[in-house]
Amino acid sequence: MALTFDLKATDGAARLGEVGTARGVVRTPAFMPVGTAGTVKGMLPGQVRGTGADIVLGNTYHLMLRPGAERVARLGGLHRFSGWEGPILTDSGGFQVMSLAGLRKITEEGVRFASHVDGTRHFLSPERSMEIQALLGSDIAMCFDECPALPAGRDRIAASMEMSMRWAARSREAFGHPGDRALFGIQQGGLEEDLRRESAERLREIGFEGYAVGGLAVGEGQEAMFGVLDHAPAQLPANRPRYLMGVGKPDDVVGAVKRGIDMMDCVLPTRSGRTGQGWTARGMVNLRNARHRDDPRPLEEGCPCPACAGGYSRAFLHHVVRSKEMIGGMLLTWHNLTYYGRLMAAMRGAIGAGRFADWERGFHARRAEGDL
């Protein structure tokens, strides 16, 4: 079945909805844990599901380099390979090539680059990216685009956006219209409202099952990002999911939902968990900090995750983080994904009840308390 989007309620610009995919429903607003190389690091698929996640991400760039897209296809596709049977979204690889690969050469045709894994030469284009995402078997694929680093001059942003729109048309052409998989377009245009409108119009003409706001969370800062989100989501078709790529910290996520974003992804909860950071309703707790070494309290009162509800103290978390025990990264990743899952569930409830503004005031008030 083709991807569906059921818009259930709105509260201001905030939206409550459900994205229907061939492999299950995604409740929106949704946060999508990042499973770069086919695994959410340190977590089993069932544990990820238990945090409330309906969908996870995979990465074309990483998986094409290792173990290889054709190999994953021979082994049954990314769902079977990774053990995650629910919806999977894969990025197209464009962003990762720019941020990870070496010796890049960009032409209208695509990008040639050296693998950051073993230095071998590779090529990505809209056509090859669509082929890889089909081999992986992801339920939602992303167009092959270029995400320019900010700050950048308007001419550079405009030229990059125009190439990304030509690549979007080629992505659509190569992807086709398979019944059981969807393709999302990615809006570019930097911080320029008119370029973003032009990009949105071009994507709408080509036609996609969902639309991402790309080109943000690349160093512009929260104020500039929110400035774009004050107008970009409304430029995209209202009856389709809107996905903000690469965002973000909890207060970024809340601000994006407030401005009409339905889906988000970020490495923050998983990556910061591995470095000893625990995200809570009161803000971020750095368990590496020595002041926790005698603290018998759980990381977060009322959190149902194994780190908080399993009888572990902050003192224990501090100890296993400092001594680099595997359990430290596992417990904090589990906690952080649980926190993000609860945050999204709370926002879905608030939007459904028409009290998002009130909920948001409470969200910020709790964080003002500090006491971490």
Ligand SMILES: CNc1nc2c(CC[C@H]3O[C@H](OC)[C@H](OC)[C@@H](OC)[C@@H]3OC)c3nc(N)[nH]c(=O)c3cc2[nH]1
């Ligand atoms: C952080 N700010 C951030 N991340 C942007 C990503 C990548 C998202 C990507 O970010 C990691 O790759 C690096 C994740 O892997 C570690 C990927 O998960 C699979 C995730 O894929 C959706 C963008 N991707 C595309 N294709 N186009 C974009 O304009 C864009 C903008 C981003 N801003």
